[in-house]
Structure formats: C-alpha cells, structure tokens
C-alpha cells in the first residue's frame with residue numbers, strides 16, 4: 030500500500046489546520062437524499078471534523094449503482110464498506126477495492142481514477158463524497174488533499190531476458206510461452222488487472238481445434254485462407270493469415286493444458302470457443318503466470334506502465350523504461366521486448382486522425398497508444414493500412430440512463446431494436462443507407478453505419494410499438510432473437526424471448542427522448558425536424574421505404590420482403606440513436622511472421638516484437654472483418670510470438 034510522502038504529510042497537516050478554522054462550516058452540511066446515517070451526531074474540536082458514525086452514499090457506476098457505507102470518527106475516515114456494486118469483475122471491482130483503501134490511507138478524495146476503470150473510480154469517489162457530506166465533512170477540502178507519488182525520483186534497475194509490456198490475452202500468452210522456453214520474463218501491466226479486453230470477451234476462433242474436429246466441424250483451410258485474402262482486397266499479409274488459421278487450433282489445446290479451459294460451440298458454422306466463466310478468468314491467467322513466468326525466475330509487475338524502449342548504438346533493443354504507480358522508474362535491461370499494449374482506441378484524437386471516426390470507445394480506457402508511440406520513436410514503421418478499427422455492432426445510447434428508471438428488460442427495448450432487421454435505418458441526414466439485414470452480422474452492422482457517420486437512427490412507428498406491446502418481438506417479424514452477447518441479457522434472460530410482450534413501451538421510448546437519446550414526432554416531418562435531419566432527405570427516404578413495403582420490392586437496397594414490415598399510417602414515430610461500438614484499434618506496427626517489428630525499410634528491429642491487436646493489421650485491410658478472431662489471434666500471436674522471441678535469443 031502507498032504511504033503519504035513527507036511533503037504530502039506536511040500538506041495534509043497544514044490543510045487540517047486551515048480546516049480547523051472552518052470547522053463550523055463543515056458541520057453545517059446536511060445529508061443529501063442519496064445519503065442516510067446510522068450514527069449519533071458528535072462534534073469534534075479543531076482539525077477535520079466529522080459527525081462520528083456510519084453513513085451511506087450512492088452513485089451510478091459503469092454497470093449500475095455503487096453503494097458505500099463509510100464509518101467516521103470525529104477526525105478521520107475510519108473504514109469504507111461496499112454495500113452493493115455490479116461493476117465488471119476483474120476491472121471495476123478491483124478498482125473499487127484499490128480506491129477504497131487509498132481513500133482511507135491518504136484521508137483524501139483527491140485520488141486519480143484507477144487506470145482502466147475511470148467511470149467506476151469516479152462513481153466510488155462520488156458515493157464516498159455523499160457519505161462525507163452526510164457526516165458533516167468538507168468534500169472540497171478532501172479533494173484538495175494532494176497525493177504525491179511516494180517514490181517520485183527513485184530509480185531501480187532490473188534484468189531479464191525478455192520484457193513483455195501489456196498483460197492482456199496476447200501479453201500473458203507471450204510471457205508464458207517465452208518462460209516455458211526457459212527465459213526469465215518480466216511482464217509489465219499498467220493496471221491492477223491481468224487479461225485486458227479478454228476479461229470482457231465472449232468467445233475466440235481457433236480453427237480446427239481438437240474440440241471442433243471432434244464435434245464434426247472441420248474447416249477447409251485453403252478455402253478459408255483464399256476467401257480471407259480476397260475479402261480484404263489482397264492488402265494483407267497472406268503468410269500471417271495462414272499462420273493464424275493453421276496454428277490457432279493448437280492454441281485451444283495449449284490453453285486447456287494450462288487450465289484456461291474454453292468450450293467449443295458451432296456458431297452457425299464458425300468454430301468459436303467460449304472463454305471460461307467471467308469471474309474465473311483473471312485467476313486462471315494469474316495461475317499461468319505463476320506456473321511459468323514466476324517459476325522461471327521472472328515476475329509480473331502490475332500498476333506499472335511501459336514508457337520507452339532502450340536501444341544500443343546499432344538500434345538493437347537493450348531494454349525498456351517503465352514506471353510504477355508510486356513513481357519508481359524501472360530501468361529493465363533485456364535482450365528482447367514484446368509489445369502487447371492493445372492499441373489506441375481510447376485515444377479519441379488518434380482514432381479520429383487515423384480512421385476519421387468519432388464513435389464510441391467500447392474497449393479499454395487505458396489503451397491510448399503508448400506501445401505504438403514507444404516503437405515508432407525508435408524507428409518502427411507506421412503501416413500503410415494504419416487506422417483499422419474493430420467496429421462491432423451498434424448500441425443504443427439510451428440503455429444506461431433508462432436503467433435508472435426501468436428494469437433491464439424495459440431499459441433494453443431501444444438496444445434490442447438496433448439488432449433487428451425489420452426497422453428502417455437512416456443516417457444523421459435522414460437518408461436510408463443500407464439493407465437493414467446488415468444488423469444480423471456484427472461487423473456488417475457496425476461498418477455500414479460507420480460509413481455514414483458515428484451514429485444512425487432506427488425508426489419505429491406507432492403500429493410497430495403496438496405490435497411489440499401485444500406480442501413482443503414476434504409482433505415485428507423477428508424470427509430469431511437479437512444477436513446480443515449473453516452479458517447484455519444475463520439479468521433478464523427469462524424475458525428475453527421472442528414472444529414476451531413489451532409492457533410500457535411508449536413510456537420507455539418517451540423516457541429515452543426525455544433523456545436525449547432519441548427523438549419523437551407525430552408525423553415523419555415532425556420527427557425529421559426534432560431529430561435535426563434534413564426534412565427533404567428524410568421525406569424522400571421515408572416515402573421510398575413505404576413504397577418498398579407496399580410493393581415488397583426494395584429498389585434501393587434489395588432488402589428481403591421478409592424484413593419489410595408495415596409502419597402503419599399514423600404516428601407517433603421515434604428515432605433511436607444507435608452508436609457504433611469500437612472494441613479496439615487494429616494494427617499500428619508491421620510485423621513479419623515471427624512477430625518481429627519491422628522498420629521503415631521493412632527489416633526487423635533486433636529484439637523488438639509485437640503481438641495481439643497492435644500486430645493485427647497484417648490480417649485485415651482497412652478494418653476488422655472477423656468473429657472471434659480478436660481473441661483467437663491474441664492468444665495465438667502471443668503464444669507463438671513468445672516462443673519465437675525466446676528462440677531468437679538462443
């Protein structure tokens with residue numbers, strides 16, 4: 030645990046003196062409606078003052094409400110208990126534990142958000158602030174208690190054969206496979222969590238795994254490779270695709286042997302493998318690290334950020350500079366560095382500059398491109414196809430706020446409609462832009478929308494809402510459930526059927542409009558105006574779509590008559606805002622099939638490797654077109670990249 034530095038302590042003591050003169054004000058604070066007390070009120074003399082006792086506070090986190098119960102003495106926050114929270118296991122939940130002990134240790138609300146869990150961190154700080162207010166404490170004063178990194182200015186030197194930077198699926202795999210080759214590996218991870226985006230993922234594609242073949246799904250490898258290359262317009266590395274398709278099946282066995290057991294499913298002919306139960310994943314990866322990396326003399330350093338690469342006079346890698354959360358600078362000497370930092374999707378400026386896209390980052394908040402910058406700084410090539418993203422489905426922006434007023438099933442009405450093909454979709458201008466059957470395929474859904482801007486609208490009419498209220502999704506022609514990942518409907522699985530009637534649908538859609546996540550109009554013209562669409566453009570699209578419905582022939586996009594559902598004759602009409610979900614950036618470093626990073630002359634930089642998303646641009650042209658490839662490739666590239674790096678050192 031971090032300790033308050035000498036300077037920090039002096040600052041805190043001075044602040045306490047200043048606060049002493051303000052103690053009357055602090056005690057005037059009254060509890061808000063969000064907070065309640067179980068304590069008797071007492072008033073302290075001088076210093077920071079609380080009305081000793083236990084108080085609760087709440088705030089909306091990333092996945093739901095976080096409620097805390099905070100115990101105060103007259104001059105101290107004594108302890109914080111988490112009453113309830115539903116944040117993501119292994120990411121948000123860990124951030125809560127970290128922050129709650131730091132608040133008590135530093136007696137401060139001026140703490141930085143935990144890397145990778147900023148929304149959760151802010152919510153926890155807000156919930157504790159509510160309790161502080163209820164206890165008569167001064168939130169602003171606590172926010173002003175500056176925290177100085179206790180080891181700022183301290184430098185340590187470490188040595189290893191290989192440093193792996195980033196402990197997502199690819200980094201952990203690389204570290205483990207290199208250690209299994211007998212190398213001493215230091216695995217460096219920015220957050221307190223290992224597993225990265227794999228902790229949030231559903232399934233990976235391992236071609237012709239032993240489980241897939243045993244279940245009778247045997248993919249024709251040569252056809253698969255040939256189609257992949259054509260579908261990406263030949264602007265890909267054919268040997269990298271071949272290596273992934275041919276070698277990924279072995280990754281399934283490798284993971285199973287290491288205790289990270291995945292479960293094969295035949296997903297409409299695709300060999301997907303579901304990852305272990307969410308809450309077990311991090312523990313399983315940590316076991317792999319301890320059995321291989323630590324058993325071979327290496328170590329895992331969490332809350333440590335890779336900062337720069339070190340090279341000799343010839344440009345060969347000699348180590349990496351990293352920084353621990355307490356400010357300690359680590360100079361790690363090593364003959365090879367494997368970058369596995371997951372790309373830059375959380376860096377909005379980079380995504381806009383390289384892809385021209387301003388959509389939502391559905392990936393990890395800490396992936397801001399540091400690994401790429403480190404490599405580019407020592408001469409790594411910026412690939413010609415830089416900019417590709419992992420766009421995956423579109424999501425209604427309404428869901429989170431609706432959950433404050435409704436149960437998850439009702440709050441998910443707009444979301445479910447974004448996944449169904451029977452509704453008219455238009456871009457921000459009001460122009461229809463696709464055969465809405467694209468919503469049935471995750472990458473098609475996202476990329477067709479992205480071509481028209483960062484969001485689109487799903488148009489729903491009165492007659493369609495009436496049908497949903499009467500007979501659920503069957504009423505609007507759905508023959509299969511929206512293809513949402515299971516975690517989206519886990520808390521309303523019993524209602525997630527085609528024929529569950531959608532009670533209160535008008536009220537929910539009206540609330541969506543009131544929350545600013547959609548629009549309403551009694552006529553198509555009014556809807557266009559309220560949504561800021563061009564009236565003429567929307568009118569033309571609407572009329573053409575009505576003609577397609579009436580004739581059963583969609584001359585604009587060729588949508589099947591099966592999906593051309595009547596919109597009735599009268600309003601109201603609603604426009605649901607659907608935003609593109611970007612799961613990560615793809616590529617950024619050009620690698621050869623040994624995962625060596627290439628320089629501007631396409632020659633390997635000796636000792637530098639990249640695996641996972643940052644090397645994945647070799648598989649795709651301008652954007653990701655895959656299902657399960659993200660996970661399949663991360664584990665496979667890590668497993669192979671770690672082995673190659675170790676072999677190259679022999």
Ligand SMILES: Cc1cc2nc3c(=O)[nH]c(=O)nc-3n(C[C@H](O)[C@H](O)[C@H](O)COP(=O)(O)OP(=O)(O)OC[C@H]3O[C@@H](n4cnc5c(N)ncnc54)[C@H](O)[C@@H]3O)c2cc1C
Nearest residue numbers: 195197199219225226230231232335371641642657659660
């Ligand atoms: C919500 C979500 C759902 C997904 N679902 C699926 C799915 O079902 N199937 C599928 O195939 N793919 C899915 N994906 C994509 C898949 O998860 C990723 O492609 C894959 O996990 C990427 O692995 P990685 O190791 O390359 O990167 P990451 O998992 O992003 O790991 C990178 C790690 O590096 C760390 N890091 C970053 N910067 C630094 C630094 N400077 N120093 C040290 N550490 C650093 C990060 O904290 C992180 O732990 C999903 C992605 C998301 C976000």
